[in-house]
Amino acid sequence: MTEAVGRTPLVRLRNVGRNAPDVPIYAKLELANPGGSVKDRAALGILRAAIASGDLKPGDPSSKTLIDATSGNTGVAYAMYGAALGVPIRLVMPANVSQARKDIARAFGAELTFSDRLEGSDGAIRVVAEMMKTESARFFHADQYSNPANPQAHYEGTGAEILEAVGDRITHFVAGIGTTGTMMGTTRRLKEWGRPIRCVAVQPAEALHGLDGLKNLESALVPAIYDPKLPDETRFIGTEDGWTMADRLACEEGLHVGHSTGANVHAAVKIAEEVQAKGGRGLVVVIACDRGDRYFAPVKWERKTVW
Ligand SMILES: Cc1ncc(COP(=O)(O)O)c(C=O)c1O
Incomplete structure (x- = not known):
């Protein structure tokens, strides 16, 4: 099982990104890891x-x-x-x-x-x-909020894999922050690349929110591994926007994801549309954090469920 982690697919979101044809959005399907998440x-x-x-x-x-x-x-x-x-x-x-x-x-x-x-x-x-x-x-x-092995896994894995796939074309990277490991490690790797890549962190707009896995750092304990200088920009996304995009990804792309992915992709689509509106070109890579089925209530036939 340990050998099945990483090397996740990078797929184009053709439908939710259709208003920005010159700025394709690619989702890094971290939900394809054996445990179902980044x-x-x-x-x-x-x-x-x-x-x-x-x-x-x-x-x-x-x-x-x-x-x-x-x-x-x-x-x-x-x-x-x-x-x-x-x-x-x-x-x-x-x-x-x-x-x-x-x-x-x-x-x-x-x-x-x-x-x-x-x-x-x-x-x-x-x-x-x-x-x-x-x-x-x-x-x-283990302290995932302070443990350098957390961002290091993304430096060696996520970041390197993205560069290998689209290193000559990527202009923007978007990831939500919880422990901040994904954002810190991947961004560190992308910043070592010769070309400029704008790295955008996504946080929930509200302190009490429904974007499972993400943190509003203004109202939460700030993880020790977080370096505020690393993201070029932070976008604050509302719960409604994250949930709506998660629904759209399922219905329009066949990609059933959790709500943090919805928030990330909402930000990615906005970025692509902004670049397109200025007549620019680019390529946005966004993290698809986990699968949507994890947010379903258990079904009745599950043996161990107590009702
Ligand atoms: C669903 C989901 N999305 C996003 C994140 C954030 O990832 P990171 O902890 O690397 O910042 C997590 C982390 O727990 C998560 O569970």
């Missing part, structure tokens, strides 16, 4: 770095358990690759993340602890900090 790269990178440093010992009963706060997708990825590599996993997540994501993580044998549903991902971060005060001998705190 977070596979970060989780696997963090696991590999901790194994290399000796903090985690695969298959060894004396190994520490990897613990982290996660809004869901990273948890699914830790659980999957933890199982594949023989490393025990404990996830702390807000109680209101989708049932599907809780069930998927449990299916891989991960243990779950729930934080206050009103405190979002910051509440989960605080719960892990409390647990580490008393149980640091038992747990390895």
